[in-house]
Amino acid sequence: MKTPSKSCPKASPSKSKGSSCLKVIKFLLAAFPSVVFGVFTIVFTVQQHITGIENRKQDQKQADEQNIRSTFENYIDDISNLLLDEKFNRSNSEHLLHIRVKTLTTLRHVDINRKRDIILFLYESRLLRNDVPCNERLSLQDADLDKLTFQGSSSNPIQLDNLYLPGVYLSNAVFHWCILDYAVFDNSSMANVRFINSSISHVTFRRIYAPDAIMGDLVFHENDFTGSMLVRTSFVGGTDWKEEVDLTNTDLLDSRGNHGQLINWNSVPENVLILVNARLPNGSFHQINSTELISDGGAELGCQTDLTENAWKRGPYGSKIILSPISTHPSISISSSNENCYFLADSLNASSLTQLIDVHSFSVLIHNEQARYNMSAYLTCSQDKSSEAWIKLAFLKNNYLWIDSHKVHTNQVKPRNIFATTGNIPSYTRFIRVELHAYIGESYARCVFDNLRLRIF
Numbered sequence: 001m002k003t004p005s006k007s008c009p010k011a012s013p014s015k016s017k018g019s020s021c022l023k024v025i026k027f028l029l030a031a032f033p034s035v036v037f038g039v040f041t042i043v044f045t046v047q048q049h050i051t052g053i054e055n056r057k058q059d060q061k062q063a064d065e066q067n068i069r070s071t072f073e074n075y076i077d078d079i080s081n082l083l084l085d086e087k088f089n090r091s092n093s094e095h096l097l098h099i100r101v102k103t104l105t106t107l108r109h110v111d112i113n114r115k116r117d118i119i120l121f122l123y124e125s126r127l128l129r130n131d132v133p134c135n136e137r138l139s140l141q142d143a144d145l146d147k148l149t150f151q152g153s154s155s156n157p158i159q160l161d162n163l164y165l166p167g168v169y170l171s172n173a174v175f176h177w178c179i180l181d182y183a184v185f186d187n188s189s190m191a192n193v194r195f196i197n198s199s200i201s202h203v204t205f206r207r208i209y210a211p212d213a214i215m216g217d218l219v220f221h222e223n224d225f226t227g228s229m230l231v232r233t234s235f236v237g238g239t240d241w242k243e244e245v246d247l248t249n250t251d252l253l254d255s256r257g258n259h260g261q262l263i264n265w266n267s268v269p270e271n272v273l274i275l276v277n278a279r280l281p282n283g284s285f286h287q288i289n290s291t292e293l294i295s296d297g298g299a300e301l302g303c304q305t306d307l308t309e310n311a312w313k314r315g316p317y318g319s320k321i322i323l324s325p326i327s328t329h330p331s332i333s334i335s336s337s338n339e340n341c342y343f344l345a346d347s348l349n350a351s352s353l354t355q356l357i358d359v360h361s362f363s364v365l366i367h368n369e370q371a372r373y374n375m376s377a378y379l380t381c382s383q384d385k386s387s388e389a390w391i392k393l394a395f396l397k398n399n400y401l402w403i404d405s406h407k408v409h410t411n412q413v414k415p416r417n418i419f420a421t422t423g424n425i426p427s428y429t430r431f432i433r434v435e436l437h438a439y440i441g442e443s444y445a446r447c448v449f450d451n452l453r454l455r456i457f
Helices: 014-086 092-107 112-123 299-305 361-368
Strands: 149-151 175-176 195-196 215-217 234-236 320-323 341-345 349-360 372-381 390-395 402-409 415-423 430-438 447-456
Touching: 014 112, 014 402, 112 149, 299 320, 299 341, 320 372, 341 430, 372 390, 390 447, 430 447
Parallel strands: 149 175, 175 195, 195 215, 215 234
Antiparallel strands: 320 341, 341 447, 349 430, 372 415, 372 447, 390 402, 390 430
């Protein structure tokens, strides 16, 4: 008879779980100091790193401030010594160039406050003033004066009359409670500039670029804004317009007054504002200058005194077309019996004559592709079918690069008056070159030009 075998007792599930939990707790308790120390080490290291960065930033800031201070002080000392030097001559262009170079270099390495102090120093040294001779004025053209701020008060305005700062960068600049009478800011870039509670009588702002400017609580009196960009400019507060404020060829698109309303410039008396060729806030043009653009288009002045040599030049092709009295060739009919002279082509083959006309005063109209020209002239050639006379208008950019040209022909034989030759002026045109051309095929042949007129509308 077999004896039943004995089996080992099995551990209860609850005891097994308790043993496992105890082991985990012992492990965690054993590892806790290491974890705490590790976390502390990491936190301490991070804090030290952050503190190190902040300290380095502070050290760098102090070093930068020291460099700026040293640069500024050295500049003031150097220029002061130069101005006190007996050999220094304010009208010597080389001496002024030395100051200009040193000033532009220094302005690139100092902060806004010291830029302001440099401008005040040069102004008080009578180098940046409009009331000194031209050859004694310091040019800071292309200087970076962005965010320059002159902040005065009603009881203590900053005296800056006759300040001379043409051609500089003054974006986001502020002139608050300043006396700026007779100052010059021509050709400066002044986006977002602010003129507030300042005196600006006789200040010139010719050809400034100042979109989004703010001009408030000002009295405009004999100011010149010719050719300026004042798009979206706000004229706010107690702004008043006195006599002869020149806004010729100024872009005033979307300019506004108090409460954000478009300014009605037509409500201002004509003797106060000059708005010739200006674009108004609503996009329309107030009055286009329709005066004659060609100088001595009838050859009368140059024929009698030869003064037209300054206006008419020999063309690029062949001989020169001359300015001749009518009595020289009485057989050639002209447009009017009241004329005494005309332009005469009497040389074989090609001949030409040109005149360059500056149309910068129409630049806003032209740039917005709304400018058209009207060209009229009298042309004729003697009875010779091989001879021809014509006029060409060449449209040129600011650097005289060719954009386009329009050619007007005569009919070679019969006299031809051109009264209605019109066309569009290409955008970016800044000069129009009027060219007279003739080709003479026979020695007895002649071609005549007279009564040349060119207008923009």
